[in-house]
Amino acid sequence: MNAKILIVDDDADIVMMLEDRLQAAGYQTIVATEGQQALEHIVHESPHLVLLDLTLPKLSGLDVLKRLAQLKPSESPPVIVMTAHASIEAAVEAMKEGAYDFLTKPLDKDHLLIVIRKALERDTLRRQVAYLRSEVDGRYANIVGNSPSVRSVVEAAQRAAKSDAGVLLLGESGTGKELFARSIHQWSPRCAMPLVVINCVALTETLLENELFGHERGAFTGADRQQKGKLEMADGGTVFLDEIGDMSLTLQAKLLRVLQDREFQRVGGTKTVSVNIRIIAATNKDLRQAVKAGQFREDLYFRLNVVTLTLPPLRERREDIAALAQFFLDRHTRDAKRPGMMLSQAALDALTRYPWPGNIRELDNVLARAVVLSPKDTIEPDMLALLADDASLRLKDDSGLPYLDLPYHESMEQHSRYIIERAMERADGNQTKAADSLKLQRTYLARLLKHQKV
Numbered sequence: 001m002n003a004k005i006l007i008v009d010d011d012a013d014i015v016m017m018l019e020d021r022l023q024a025a026g027y028q029t030i031v032a033t034e035g036q037q038a039l040e041h042i043v044h045e046s047p048h049l050v051l052l053d054l055t056l057p058k059l060s061g062l063d064v065l066k067r068l069a070q071l072k073p074s075e076s077p078p079v080i081v082m083t084a085h086a087s088i089e090a091a092v093e094a095m096k097e098g099a100y101d102f103l104t105k106p107l108d109k110d111h112l113l114i115v116i117r118k119a120l121e122r123d124t125l126r127r128q129v130a131y132l133r134s135e136v137d138g139r140y141a142n143i144v145g146n147s148p149s150v151r152s153v154v155e156a157a158q159r160a161a162k163s164d165a166g167v168l169l170l171g172e173s174g175t176g177k178e179l180f181a182r183s184i185h186q187w188s189p190r191c192a193m194p195l196v197v198i199n200c201v202a203l204t205e206t207l208l209e210n211e212l213f214g215h216e217r218g219a220f221t222g223a224d225r226q227q228k229g230k231l232e233m234a235d236g237g238t239v240f241l242d243e244i245g246d247m248s249l250t251l252q253a254k255l256l257r258v259l260q261d262r263e264f265q266r267v268g269g270t271k272t273v274s275v276n277i278r279i280i281a282a283t284n285k286d287l288r289q290a291v292k293a294g295q296f297r298e299d300l301y302f303r304l305n306v307v308t309l310t311l312p313p314l315r316e317r318r319e320d321i322a323a324l325a326q327f328f329l330d331r332h333t334r335d336a337k338r339p340g341m342m343l344s345q346a347a348l349d350a351l352t353r354y355p356w357p358g359n360i361r362e363l364d365n366v367l368a369r370a371v372v373l374s375p376k377d378t379i380e381p382d383m384l385a386l387l388a389d390d391a392s393l394r395l396k397d398d399s400g401l402p403y404l405d406l407p408y409h410e411s412m413e414q415h416s417r418y419i420i421e422r423a424m425e426r427a428d429g430n431q432t433k434a435a436d437s438l439k440l441q442r443t444y445l446a447r448l449l450k451h452q453k454v
């Protein structure tokens, strides 16, 4: 199909000359003799390009450009303005308003055709890029992996994204729960509004309450002015409650009320604040188990998990390892400015065999380290420092760990208890020291100690 060009000029001689030249060059032409008519043609005839005279009766060329700026980029064609030699200032003004280029009268035939061809080419590219970008953003976000298990979670997440339903993301540490929470927000009608992340484990109960609900002036010593909480900041958007399994029962009750009524009071206040939010929650805990054990409210559990998405551990989708490794390798070589690095076949085999207890996050870290440390451009297995290959961590041979044959969650819990006990012993019972050695926040360690009755 030949490109359609709209000629806008009130001078009949110029219009005729342009029609002749453009048609001879194979373009279709339509004509408008004043601004309003030009705008109507642009909306109804969708020309690929507009040749616009700046000195028009009634609505000026500049006014036409201003109106066009209000259209969506996909609906407004590139505009080349035509101006008399003497009024270069007007041409500059037109460029500021979004014109693609300008031509001075009298028009030079060859120059005219070159400028038109370039503008059309650039506009085609612009449209292609916009289209591809929307495809990539929309369909894949940054989620790498093509295994059937990941594909089915992505599809379910995209379906859930369209609604306001609560989503509960389950999966071991490092499997991509936060990445999926962000993607769901991106795919949802709320994507232009904020996504607010709240980590329920990093804070003490009072701090978390303050973070969620905000406070009124004078609510506590030091509260010298009103402060909005994160739920309020997320109004119109999405709230991501990370590590929800670690929220205290008191806060669970308050959160439940927000989910039921979409309203709450700030700490120390009586005024009711209404919010329009969508909740996505994540945990690596077995919430059903926690409900049975009385640590998690059943009613809150049902509210949160209208849609449950379970992210598979990496060892159960080994076919994704190569693509993920390449993805992280590209990212880290770019960051470290070491282009051209690659994995040897032996290294790739080692990555594919490894059990990945820390899942995708661990794979990311392993490659980050290898890119920095590898002396050669080809990364060999010895640069991967895979933890489970480390004799000190080979639990299989350790007869001192009798819980290894228990079901997964019990075994993990016992192991966590074992690690904490050892750290506390080494630190002579000093929580701060033990927390330091485990690289945990002291408050978190305290909570683990209480929770697990170590």
Ligand SMILES: Nc1ncnc2c1ncn2[C@@H]1O[C@H](COP(=O)(O)OP(=O)(O)OP(=O)(O)O)[C@@H](O)[C@H]1O
Residues within 6 Å of the ligand: 142, 143, 144, 145, 171, 172, 173, 174, 175, 176, 177, 178, 179, 180, 284, 324, 327, 360, 361, 364
């Ligand atoms: N499919 C994927 N493609 C690319 N990167 C991924 C994918 N899944 C996870 N990642 C990356 O792996 C890292 C860990 O993911 P994320 O933080 O989402 O995991 P998580 O399940 O929230 O972990 P945790 O329970 O430890 O908080 C992040 O850097 C994330 O971007």
Ligand SMILES: [Mg+2]
Residues within 6 Å of the ligand: 177, 178, 242
């Ligand atoms: Mg996370």
